[in-house]
Amino acid sequence: MSSLGWEVIGVTDTEGGRAEWTFPAEPGAVRDARAAVRGRLRDWGLESLADLTALLVSELVTNALRHATGPIGVRLVRPAAPGDVLRVEVSDPFPDLPRERTARPEDESGRGLQLVAHTSRRWGTRPGGVGKTVWFELAVPG
Numbered sequence: 001m002s003s004l005g006w007e008v009i010g011v012t013d014t015e016g017g018r019a020e021w022t023f024p025a026e027p028g029a030v031r032d033a034r035a036a037v038r039g040r041l042r043d044w045g046l047e048s049l050a051d052l053t054a055l056l057v058s059e060l061v062t063n064a065l066r067h068a069t070g071p072i073g074v075r076l077v078r079p080a081a082p083g084d085v086l087r088v089e090v091s092d093p094f095p096d097l098p099r100e101r102t103a104r105p106e107d108e109s110g111r112g113l114q115l116v117a118h119t120s121r122r123w124g125t126r127p128g129g130v131g132k133t134v135w136f137e138l139a140v141p142g
Contacts, residue, residue, distance in 0.1 A: 017078040022071045025064070025092075033061045033074050037088075044078055049086055049138055052119060059112035060090035060134050068092035068131065083142035085121055093131035 019040045023029040034054040041050045057074060064072045070093035077087040098113055113134075116123050120136035 017080070018076060019078075020073065020075045022073050023061070025068055025070055025072055027065065029065060029072055030058050030061045033057050033072070033090075037074065037076065040076055041086075046078075046086065046140065048141055053086065053088060053138060056116050056119065056136060057088060057090060059115055063098060063112050063134075064090060064092035064094070067096070068094040070131070073133075079140045082140060084140055085137040086140055087135060087137050089133050089135040091128060091131060091133040095127065095131055097125045097127065097132055098134060 019036075021033070021036050023032055034057060037057050038050045038054050041047060041053060053076075061072055061074070073089070073091035075089040075091070077089075079086050113123075116134075116136050119138075121139050123134070123136035125132055125134050
């Protein structure tokens with residue numbers, strides 16, 4: 001448990017233009033990732049993006065928890081200038097790349113990537129040495 005009240009396996013870097021955390025693949029990871037992201041965006045003066053970013057991170061960490069058994073990484077890359085983009089990445093050790101699909105009204109899941117696709121400026125996936133990364137970008141108000 002970190003001194004901030006949430007569990008994190010490791011913090012790679014939270015200074016400068018990026019922040020990275022690794023969370024255990026446990027149900028509390030969603031809440032903990034949301035708290036870490038909100039805190040960093042507040043520190044960066046990007047509170048206007050906190051709600052949407054936390055929601056999208058929640059969706060991607062939830063997807064990772066459904067499929068992966070190992071740690072989940074969350075990375076934020078701070079925009080270089082006003083009007084630039086905030087880049088957010090969620091990584092897990094499950095190698096299969098996710099696909100956006102249209103959920104039926106009776107489906108209890110399947111809307112996370114659709115939400116990411118419709119609310120972010122751009123999004124995508126990339127395979128890693130182990131697992132994959134799902135990323136999205138949000139426009140920063142100028």
